[in-house]
Amino acid sequence: MKQHFDIVVVGAGPAGLNAAQAAGRAGATVALLDDNPRAGGQIWRQGPGHPSQAPLQGLLATLKMQTNVTLMPSTRVIAPLRARGLLLESAELGGVSIGYGQLILATGARERLLPFAGWTLPGVTGAGALQALIKGGMPVRGERIVIAGSGPLLIAALATARAAGAQVVAVVEQAPSFEVARFGISLLAEPAKLRQAVTMTRGFAGVRYWTGSIVRQALGDGRVERVTIQRGRRQLTLACDRIACGYGLVPNTTLAQALGCAISEAGQIVVDSEQRTSVDGVLAAGECTGVGGAELAGVEGEIAGLSASGTPASGASTNRSLANPIALHTQRARWQRFATRVETAFALQAAARTPPDDATLLCRCEDVSVGEVRAWPDWREAKLQTRCGMGACQGRICGAAAGLYFGWQAAAPRPPFSPAQIGTLMGAGAEAPPTE
Template identity: 50%
Template sequence: MKFDILIIGAGPAGLNAAHAAAQAGASVGIVDDNALPGGQIWRQGPGHRAAGPARAVLDALAARSNVALLSATRIVQALPGRRLLAQRPDRALTLAYGKLIVAAGARERFLPYPGWTLPGITGAGGLQALIKGGMPVRGERIVIAGSGPLLWAAAVTARQHGAAIAAIVEQASPQAVRRFAAGLVHTPAKLAQALRMRFDLRATPYWCDAYIAEAIGTTRVTHARARRGNGEVLVECDRIACAYGLVPNTGLGEALGCRLETHAGAPAIAVNEWQQTSAEAIYAAGECTGVGGMELAAMEGRIAAYAALGDDANARHLFAGRERYRRFAMRLHAAFELSPALRALPQPDTVFCRCEDVAFRDVARHASWRDAKLQTRCGMGPCQGKICGDAAAFCFGWPQNGQRPPFSPARIDTLLHAQMTA
């Protein structure tokens, strides 16, 4: 299969890029590893169809004969000559492109603490995804913890599905949160969204300068011990949803030769004003270039598509809007910067790498991420370091190694397909 524009990721950035490119008459391919398009923020599931801007762009794309949506499809390897090896549930594919737009989004950052591997504990976005996928939470008491506005969004979703939110536990200080809230006047849509969520959660305890110090339970979590200021609170719960912000997904971009830069303390794909990366014919947009929210991702996706097609005028027309939401992103990161105190959360026997069951003490005795991997197998399990690698970067300041193919678990016949089409 060959496309003028191939887009990796079907979240706000990828879908808006596809819409802009399709309107210009280009042949467009959209690859996403989820069963339905939308990414995390526009995630669909049983009884949860996309609405609003998501529905509009999905309907517009569905009406286009020059758009191919390849859901449940993963990129496995880069091939010579602007081609990618992909795997679907039933077969392997070779995807050729004229221009590539990487819109790979971001993932949650998990920090280890005693008890964090107990059943009933997920990320905040993970809780949202499970609920939208049909997991029942009615009647459950849920503690939502970590940092950032995602906590509020997860709490609203859980409450709408019948859960009782025992508390929202935010590590940022009250002063930082108030400054961020005051700055929302510069983005009226964000302000309106925040006011709606605050009204929905008006009876929910919201603790700042607080974090989960321990999850307690035997066969599953039953209590959360929260450190709040100089004191502690024991909260009875059936579930904990805890994550400390988002980390850009840079693996594919880096493997394709794109330069990375540090954005809000985490690696991100570096782009110029046209969303072009350092690699020829490759653009990037959305959270993989730095976490900034849905509106920024959508604008970056459209700019990337216009630029890839050589339509500089339409791309430049969106620069001012992009800058407005980039300023919002800067305020977001300043307000919810992680406290150094969180580095002291894991105890020596706390599980650090949950895939390979490696304790914190065994990782901490090494001098680098590479050394820790070689000596303990930390980061070499099914998640390939996506969880413990981010934790190691925060706790120890270790940069991670680049991703090597296969980029995701692949069948033997998929790898053979690459050999036969080389």
Template identity: 40%
Template sequence: MRTDLAVIGAGPAGLAAALAACARGVRVALVDAATEAGGQFYRQPAAGLRAGRPEALHHRWRTWERLRDGLAASAVRVLTDHHVWAVERGPDGFTVHALLGPEQEEPAEVHARAVILATGGYEQVLPFPGWTLPGVVTAGGAQAMLKGGLVVPGRRAVVAGSGPLLLPVATGLAAAGVEVAALVESTAPRRLAGHVPALAGKLAEGAGYAARLLRHRVPVLTRHTVVRAHGGGTMTPRPDGAMAPRTDGAPLRLTGVTVAALDGDGRVRPGTERHLPCDTLAVGHGMLPHTDLADGLGCRLDGLAVAVDAEQRTDVPGVWAAGEATGVGGAALALAEGHLAGRSAAARLRGTTPDPAPAAVKARTKLRRSAAALDSAYAPPAHWPEQVTDDTVICRCEEVTAGAVRDALDLGAGDERTVKLLTRAGMGWCQGRMCSTAVAGLAGCPPTPSRRPFARPVPLGVLARQHPQEGPS
């Protein structure tokens, strides 16, 4: 299909961008991988579950209602189930390449004169012994499964790691009937106290979570960390008589975690370890931006995020970016950035300059300041690599252990790329999204954005059909 503007990602940033641009008279296609708009923040229960009270799983529900109703009333063309694997720049504009549906085998293309990248982010988890056991899930993953499928992973959970996401995950699981044995946050509360002016807008929200944690009797352990996850049980041969899993008596699932206190330097304090039985560990250490599509277009990155100007324009003409892709800052910031991107794109497509939007600009400034404060306050334990034993798997896809990574470092590897070439860490299905930060941490170098020409796996047949005239006949 052809349109003026393709907005990629239907989370808060993409929704705000699409609505702002459409209201200013340009044709908009909103492209998203999920079956419904909303993104991760406003992930909705599957329609078939007929949830009468979905707001029980959400914050800022009224904002969602406004976005949802605005979208329904608008002329925005919503393309769900479109998994975008690349955006290509041509002489006449852009081609958005996607794969359709859960099978992701059939291609679809959207041709647009301009593109807004609202690709969001994903969660970062730093490794620790036992983190590959079934029952250990990302905090955001537990929340996504709850919001979308109305399911929980177990009966008794520990929520752990670092960052503001842990609060809604712990309270959400508790509200859904899971006993939350502890919320384990590595950051000391006084680190947040140091940023009170910048976090003024977040204080009420924090107080709300504190009240909910109390109501659900969730013990909160600050300046603590999970040092090990323990497993038990073994796999049994399958009832259908087919090949028995080769688990060699390996633990089947999580049975508990060991937590310990951290000292002022972020090191585990010896003698403070204690065991918490649980069947679920929801763990996360902050978010990372999805930058693959921007990188593929040649957009400049600033650190790990897409660099944008005051109008949310990247340095590639015709390409805007908004939301977590331009730096992790939460849904409210994503809405402001998306709105500004949509206004700018619509104006530029019509050959005018965007009208001033002082309220959105002001909100963006304020929210970026509080995001920066949260980012500098919340930090994983500084010395987390010390807790990673040599037999701990670092690259979950290729099953590369910390010992193998350390061997590569001993051989002279000093960065993620060389470790990858020597060990295959980062070469698997997830393309290093799950292990990149960990490898950088073990190597003692800053994380670098990975270059992924394809944002997701693409069948060879789809690639072969792209430019048939160029191939041998």
């Protein structure tokens, strides 16, 4: 190994940043790596016109002062290596291998995209993807956008799109109105969240917010021009330039699975009260352990950082917003309760869980339809027979959709986890663990 760190943190979102800060304060040598050029993860993604703001600014300022913490931006984990090592590919350093005493996985979540007729037309993205594109500098001023799918991310996308000058034609939420209303009332228990929701939605003034509704088809000649929406028994068609449709998030457990960590039936990395996984020396925090928002991810990250550096979280609180020793576990329980309320309110209903027509493409990379995939008994067989999930995204999108529709378990991912230079792979050489 070229370099060794006491603790390596993978992912520089709210969980990873807090983990690195806590571990750094405890005196450990820490590497914090992320495949994005700038830290912040999904929610605090930086980009042109989106500079870092609080709380990211504060975290980065503290990390800068911690000389024992090394930030490694634009760095991807390509594969695990023998003896607590990782093979990395970095924009600056190329292929490198590093060793760790403890590893903290803070790899976040991915957006769940569900196919519908016409979803491969240019102009169709996920709702979170729209967020990322706008923060990355994509102009949407004057565009008519339909935001669809499910969950609070639709509201964040609404706010971002409007702030960027787009005209949001409608927000189409699959959850039924009574569940959404009940969730809205429950926000009275979290006044900060309620204020945030009111600010982001502007009280839904000037925008249609349709509950119990689902996108059925994107139409257009070479690009999205219209969208058909199912509202109860009615179908309506709206003119639009863009559709941003995402059905919540799916924990990113790729690295955890490859390391042999136990994964729950819900697809989350299983952790104990100190954020330790089932594998010795590997901890996990944030949305890879369950989708719950930035506050929960941050608290879990801090607990993981303290735990990995040998400081029990119940014995010290270092979080800037927490004041007493038991606060970390208390805060985690609070945000876990909030996460449960979100999960209940925005649980996918039958309309979203039902596959579209057989002719609809399920795998965009390899052009495989729903009908071709459903003919096989499991994911592995479907992959082997149809090439579904074997394209550029390696089943990250269609695998989650097939899992939802057909109840299939995805096979454990095999490295390399993303395209890598041949020199990087050869450099790993004898350090690579044996494959099956």
